[in-house]
Amino acid sequence: MRGAGAWTRLPRLWSLVIGITFLVVLAAAGIAVGISLRSDEQRDAAPASILPDHDCVALIGPEPWITLHANSEPQYCVVVAEFQSVQVWNKGMEPMTVDWPDGERQVAVDDHFDTGPIGEVLQVGPNEIAAAPFVMPTIWLLAESLSPTSGIEATDDGFGPVRVGMTLDEASAELGLRLETVEPVPGPNRWIAAVHGDPYSPTFLSEGSGDGTSVIVEILLHGPHR
Incomplete structure (x- = not known):
């Protein structure tokens, strides 16, 4: 192939x-699916054998995204693959700061930053990332061997x-x-x-x-x- x-x-x-919409993108890298995070939404749980006791949603495609726009704590996590480069978007009404492991990121309103291959930055398993004024979900890095x-x-x-x-x-x-x-x-x-x-x-x-x-x-x- x-x-x-x-x-x-x-x-x-x-x-x-395939066109471009807010939640679905077909770019040169292919189709990706992200999630818009709100504190009042619930997601289906991932398989318990992989993510016990967590309500999570898997991000799909090479360049999925997380969109933050609520200032209360999300009730779930996202599951990512080692190869994915995730876009973290600020759709709130004020600038946000993200304490990303490789350096603090200042993100203007309606802007984003790219994580690069996320497996090169995060550890396998749950990762808690501090952010303000919005709250990042738990980012669970799934090892390829557990896919x-x-x-x-x-x-x-x-x-x-x-x-x-x-x-x-x-x-x-x-x-x-x-x-x-x-x-x-x-x-x-x-x-x-x-x-x-x-x-x-x-x-x-x-x-x-x-x-x-x-x-x-x-x-x-x-x-x-x-």
Whole structure:
């Protein structure tokens, strides 16, 4: 399989036209999914075998993001992969300061900083990062060896046993892992799906109602899978 920058395209049934929205980005590096953090939201828990006693959401893609815009403490954490370069955005009404491990970052309103490959800065496991006036979530760095998709190889026409044209339910059954839709993308009934709780997951672009009957039309590989 040939790589293309930070991601690899696999054969698809038809082209998807992906625009830029606040929560979904298709750039030269590929599709990424981030999270906008608010203290009044709850997220599904990641698998207990990986993150016991934490309500977390996995960030997907090579350049996902965290958007801070509430000054009360979030009730959950985010799970990141070692290869990901995370964008930390300030969408509040005043400048923020982040005590990042490699140096303090001053972030103006409606601006961000890039972490670079986050595995080169954070330690495996939970990382507590001080910030003001907003509160950063716990950032849980998941070791590649603990990824549910670790050891699954990409093929010329799919990812492990998964092929374009399968439904998300069919792909889940083949992988033995739960694929779930993460975000809608521009266009009618189009979605990003990923393996639940796994920041190393490929991005499965699908079309349909957003449930398990949605059909995979393209697979984008990231990090160690490409």
